[in-house]
Structures are given as structure tokens and as C-alpha cells.
Amino acid sequence: MAGKDDKNMKSLVDVWRRPENALCADCQKPDPDWASYTLGVFICLNCSGIHRNIPNISKVKSLRMDHWDEAQVQFLEQHGNAAAKATYEAHIPIYYYQPTHADCQVLREQWIRAKYERKEFTEPERQLLYSNGLKEGLLWKRGRDNGQFLPRKFLLSERDGCLKYFAKPDEIVDWFNAIRAVQFHYLKVAFPMASDSEIKSRLMQNFLKEGYMEKTGPKGVLSTYNVSSSPPQQKEAFKKRWFTLAHRRLMYFKDPLDAFAKGEVFVGSREHGYSVKQGLPPGTQGSFSWQYGLTIVTPDREYLFTCETESDQQDWVAAFSQVIEQPMTPQEYAIEAYFKLSS
Ligand SMILES: [Zn+2]
Structure with missing residues (x-):
């Protein structure tokens, strides 16, 4: 025995x-x-x-x-x-994010459930789940002020790939991969010469950095070359806005529930003249209620923001630094040029 x-x-x-x-x-x-x-x-x-x-x-x-x-x-x-x-794992879509032990529990659990429980990758037709270029859903978002849950309809199209809210963990991961699918198809059309693996390496890796900051309006920018000729003591209100940083896109919204961004800023790389600094430029005029400033420098201008807490400020500086320290691909130069044309 x-x-x-x-x-x-x-x-x-x-x-x-x-x-x-x-x-x-x-x-x-x-x-x-x-x-x-x-x-x-x-x-x-x-x-x-x-x-x-x-x-x-x-x-x-x-x-x-x-x-x-x-x-x-x-x-x-x-x-x-x-x-x-x-x-x-016979038919994993190329854009599908396969988490590792370094990733969060939500991503790992949904990956395991997708593989073995839902058997999403055993047959090729299952890929249609994410890759039809359109994902629509009704998700629930707890209102900030009254604590009620509000239904929000989400539409993710090939033209505008932006995730703002989600509810349950499986929905988070579905949306995360739906966004990667949209990004993949968009880049594939925009850059037909790029290989699939090259495009895959450019897809969103992390969840978005989001939160409130205050920003100045267009006139509140401190000009670096004609400070002396601008009217002294010109006060520009810093307005509280909801910001979403995804990839190299910084979008801002009047309210987190707004469907459309009020504006956006392209965040390039250090070697191409972009940087982020803690604090506001010396002598910045303006009425801001939050004291933890940060400045994004682009080749064209400076963007000034303030955060409510020091840890918010540090999180945002870290998020921008991560983007800026990464070199830009030829595709991203093209996207930057597109942003300049359309702004
Ligand atoms: Zn493991």
C-alpha cells in the first residue's frame, strides 16, 4: 500500500x-x-x-x-x-488584456471566470462579444449629492472611446476590454501599416486616472514672454472640473456625469517638449480655492491646475509623469498633429 x-x-x-x-x-x-x-x-x-x-x-x-x-x-x-x-485560450482577441500576478484582483478574477466559467475564448465567434465596435449599456451611478443611484446609459463607439463609470466587477472588465477593442480597431484603421503586436502595445494598460481639479480658463494662462505687457492684477477664476486621463488624452467635464468633454489636452513626451511640475508658476494671478498646484507644460502653452489635497496633487503628477516619460510612437505624433489642427 x-x-x-x-x-x-x-x-x-x-x-x-x-x-x-x-x-x-x-x-x-x-x-x-x-x-x-x-x-x-x-x-x-x-x-x-x-x-x-x-x-x-x-x-x-x-x-x-x-x-x-x-x-x-x-x-x-x-x-x-x-x-x-x-x-x-484558443481564441483570445488580440486587444483582450491578460492580467498577471501584478494586476488587481478584479482583473484576475474576471480573466479566470471568462476562461473557465464563461468559456469566452474556446470558440472564435465568442469574440464578437467585444469586437463589434459598439458597446451599449445601462449602468448605475450613485449620485454625489443625494446618494441615489442614477441610471446612466453608456455608448462606446469607434469614434469616441471613453469609459467613465461602471458598476459590477464583470462590467468593469467588459468595459475595459471593450475600450481596448475600440482602440485596437481605431488604430488599425488609422495606421494600417502597423503590426498587430505594435498596436496591442499601445492599448490602454491601466484604468483611468480621474478626479476633480481646478483649472484656469484660456485667459488665465500665464504668458511666459509678455507678462509685463499684460494688465496687472488680472484675476481669472479657477473652475472646478472633473478630469479623466486616458492614454495621452486629458479630458475635462463640467460634471462627471456629462456625456461630452468640455475640452481636452494632448499630453506628449518629455523629449517632445512636455513636462509636469508640482506647483504653479511664480506670480500666478487668480482666485483658486485649492492650494496644491500643478503645471503641465506643452510646446504651445502652460496649463495650470490646483488639487484639493496634497495626495491628489501627487497622484496626478505621478500619472502625468508616467505618460510624459514614455517616448511617443510615430502614431502618437500623428495624433498630436491632429489635436493641434482641431484645437
Ligand atoms: Zn496565479
Whole structure:
């Protein structure tokens, strides 16, 4: 009896040590030490926790601590991460974001559910879910003032790909990938010479940075070359606006629920004359109620903003720096030129 158990343990270790099973099947984390004996995949501890949420699909055990019977070990031998990938990841749309262990729980859980529970990638026609270039939905947004939930209709078209609100985690990820699909199709049409992988690398990686800041109107810009000739003490009101930074687009809205942006700013790269500074230029006139300033310098002008708290200011500076420190692609030069033409 003991001999049979030893043989079974050895078989388990052998299949566990196969190179195909060296990374978690779901998040690529090295050295997975859990496995699903209904799906036949080797996964990390974190992903095993997510698998526990779909017990009708996946049953997990620790490879180190739990007992594995012969049939379960044989099942792992006959399956494994490579076979599972061939089945459950056979038709992943190119724009679909595949999270890793560095990503948040929401993205990882929806990825695992999409793969095994909804089987979204087993057949090619499932891709239509995201890639018809149009996603429409009714989502609920809690009103800021009265605390009521308000229905908001969202339309994402190939012309205007902007996500502002979402409700449940699966909707967040659906919208996230719908936006990537729209971005992908847009870039594909705009830059037919670019390869799919080149375009994929330009798709939105992170959720948007959003929040309130105050900004000056067009006249409130401090001119760097004719300060002395401008009327002294000219006060320009800083207006509170809702900002959304997505990719290199900074859009602002009078109200977060507004469907259309009041305006937008293209945020380029440092090597192309863009920078972000903490604080406002010395001598800035204007009535602003928030004291934590930041300045975005573009080749054409400076944009002045104020934030309510120091941590808001630092978050925004970090978000802009991340965009600015990234070199611009030839495609982004074209987008910048388009922004200049249309502004
Ligand atoms: Zn994992």
C-alpha cells in the first residue's frame, strides 16, 4: 500500500515538474503549488482562491499539503497547463488584456471566470462579444449629492472611446476590454501599416486616472514672454472640473456625469517638449480655492491646475509623469498633429 502511494507521489511530482507547469496557468507566477483536479491546471495560491469561487467548474488542492489519489494524478498527467491553454485560450482577441500576478484582483478574477466559467475564448465567434465596435449599456451611478443611484446609459463607439463609470466587477472588465477593442480597431484603421503586436502595445494598460481639479480658463494662462505687457492684477477664476486621463488624452467635464468633454489636452513626451511640475508658476494671478498646484507644460502653452489635497496633487503628477516619460510612437505624433489642427 505504501509503495503504491509512493509511486503516486512520484507521478505527481513528475507532472508538477514539467516545464509547461512551471508558471501559474492564470497569472504566470512562477512555481505554482496548487492545482485544479477538474480543469487539470497548475496554479498559484492567489489564483486557487479565485478558483474556489467557481466550485462547480474548478476544484483545487494544495500540491504540498493535500492528498492526491491516483485518478486525480492521472487527470493532471493527461491535462496540464499547455493543454488547458490550447482549449481555454484558443481564441483570445488580440486587444483582450491578460492580467498577471501584478494586476488587481478584479482583473484576475474576471480573466479566470471568462476562461473557465464563461468559456469566452474556446470558440472564435465568442469574440464578437467585444469586437463589434459598439458597446451599449445601462449602468448605475450613485449620485454625489443625494446618494441615489442614477441610471446612466453608456455608448462606446469607434469614434469616441471613453469609459467613465461602471458598476459590477464583470462590467468593469467588459468595459475595459471593450475600450481596448475600440482602440485596437481605431488604430488599425488609422495606421494600417502597423503590426498587430505594435498596436496591442499601445492599448490602454491601466484604468483611468480621474478626479476633480481646478483649472484656469484660456485667459488665465500665464504668458511666459509678455507678462509685463499684460494688465496687472488680472484675476481669472479657477473652475472646478472633473478630469479623466486616458492614454495621452486629458479630458475635462463640467460634471462627471456629462456625456461630452468640455475640452481636452494632448499630453506628449518629455523629449517632445512636455513636462509636469508640482506647483504653479511664480506670480500666478487668480482666485483658486485649492492650494496644491500643478503645471503641465506643452510646446504651445502652460496649463495650470490646483488639487484639493496634497495626495491628489501627487497622484496626478505621478500619472502625468508616467505618460510624459514614455517616448511617443510615430502614431502618437500623428495624433498630436491632429489635436493641434482641431484645437
Ligand atoms: Zn496565479
